[in-house]
Amino acid sequence: MKTQTASSSTAVALANPWSMVPPVGNLDAYITAVNRMPMLTLEQEQQFARELRDQNDLEAAGKLVMSHLRLVVSVSRQYMGYGLPQGDLIQEGNVGLMKAVKRFDPEQGVRLVSYAMHWIKAEIHEYILKNWRMVKVATTKAQRKLFFNLRSMKQGFKAEAVEAGSDTYRHSLSDAQVATVAQELKVKPEEVREMEMRMAGGDVLLDPTPSDDEDHAFGPIAYLADVNHEPTAQLETEQRERLATEGIAEAMRGLDDRSRRIVTERWLNVNDDGSGGMTLHELAAEYGVSAERIRQIEVAAMKKMKKALAEYA
Template identity: 75%
Template sequence: MNPATTALTVRDPWALVPSIGNLDAYITAVNRLPMLTAQEEVALGKRLRDHGDLEAAGRLVLSHLRLVVSVSRQYLGYGLPQGDLIQEGNVGLMKAVKRFDPDQGVRLVSYALHWIKAEIHEYILKNWRMVKVATTKAQRKLFFNLRSMKQGLKADAAEADLHRSTLTPAEVDTVARELNVKPDEVIEMETRLAGGDVALEPQTDDSEESFAPIAYLADDASEPTRLLEARHRDWLSGDGIAQALSVLDERSRRIVEERWLKVNDDSSGGMTLHELAAEYGVSAERIRQIEVAAMKKMRKALEATA
């Protein structure tokens, strides 16, 4: 939004600021706007504070648009459009004008600088990467100072170290001391700044070699269906089997246990059909029939509790 729209009645040249969409024309226009004298600034500030005069607010904003353009140039290295940086800086400028107290004896340019930078900083942190790289106060301080400090340290380094990309332990300590942060935080931010965004979804290339992280980053172990299946298997192997065995008579239960649930020390398993037949004085075929009937009975019991 063009800040000129904040004024109700603005006379030339205040109404000559074009849209930021035409960035070159916008910058040329704001650099031609006349600056306010200290007396004019105080008078306009009092009109805004005491009477809510929007025309006065508009003139205060418009006369400082060149400041926003100047500040935005300091952040072009982050790869974001200058028009967007100016847009956010203008928001900060309008916040500063709204809170400006002309009786403090401070020029608006000094007061507004903090608000302009704060809005631009917040915009950069939200849009520089898909994942926000700085959240704490120390991380924000490192984000906006580490790269320039690294360049300064490299300039002071020996010729052989000019191509080194990472900081030495001594340089980490220097940065931490100057910014009043922990060395571990310096190392962490250096790692974050050196990284880059990776698209999770597949790209337009359909070749088999074009593999997006979404294909291999999924944790199948945490998939809800698999969790339910694993929980059901655990129940079957414990309480489920015990509950199913409880519906059998003593002979059927012992046959099932000996045939399927017992493991001897030599890993040979339980008794064979012939061994059980000899113990109960029946044929091996009869033992097999009892086993089949018992298994069906157990299966029905488990299905009833599923």
């Protein structure tokens, strides 16, 4: 009777693989549900894989995926120590499983569980590297291999220290341990040191926002910023210098001799303390006109120069 019931539930699940996944619920409910999914026999797996390959049967693909969801849950537990939600790890692993199902060839002589393992781990690895730190700690293939193996090897060294009865454990690798890791993973010892340093480091906000407890938050932006070499500031400085030299000289060439001398004596021959230039009355006595007339000529010349400078800029 029990055998018939089990066979019946298996048949229902294979006919509609989505029927055993709850529409809502938490992560524990999901894990419980996928662990109840029936495993496929070799014959069933090959049959569904051929239907997907030859007929693009999406229902067959769904059966292959659903029967291996428990594998993704099992693999995700191996990466719980990175501080990332298991639900996200499972989700990324499921993406890898679907990619594996799409590419699986039943004629290769291997089970889907063996073939899918690589794809599941690859997607989880990519997710961890993207989200474990704001800045990637590993970019090349060798660095990725070192990243995921170094953590497990360090845990092994810690276990060996505990078994040996050591009261203290060094969080950083010793020279002998670095040499062991480098030899086993076929990398240079300095690469092991660099990766260990990257993994030990944390993220620091470039420009932290002050909180209630810390009104004057201090971040790297305070000592990394260099306004003197900021591109926009440099362009503005170059433009001001060009206007102060070439621009003014060009604008002065558009004035008549009297206006040019008045502007020169009133504005260009003045010292930093404001002394050295001729007054309106001194220029008025030189040209035999009133001081008001000199002021009017000066105002007209300045307007003409401003227009010339605007065109030059």
